Amino acid sequence: MTAKWITSALVAATLAVPAFGQIQVYIGSAPPPIRYERRPPPPDPGFVWTDGYWGTRDGGYVWVPGRWQQPPYAGAYWSYPHYDHYERGWRMHEGHWDHEDHGDHHDRDRDHRDHDDRDR
Secondary structure (H helix, E strand, O other): OHHHHHHHHHHHHHHHHHHHHOOOOEEOOOOOOOOOOOOOOOOOOOOEEEOOEEEEEOOEEEEEOOEEEOOOOOOOEEEOOEEEEEOOEEEEEOOEEEOOOOOOHHHHOHHHHHHHHHHO
16 A cells, blocks of 8 residues: 555646746747748658757757657647747747647636736
8 A cells, every 4th residue: 555655646646746837938029920931851651740940048049940750649739839929028839749639728828827827
């Protein structure tokens, strides 16, 4: 029984740590326009092109080129990174693989997050 409890606690802690470890970086100016990139041929069937985007470094923007990636599981789709504007500035939302389309859920929760930002 104790071993199961310890294992469960370790799994829960491992899943919770990434949420607490995220750093939110705000940049005062809007990101530059997206660059056009010519796609090279895919390396193998089943690879998906993920467009380039403006990442952040040292309080500014840096171009991260697009690349071919293999989805991590069947039915996965790439949710592109994007920026939203808040009172503190522009904040990037990282790209990630997902299993279903959640729509623009970040817009639905935007008023709540803006309120949270003002409270800090």
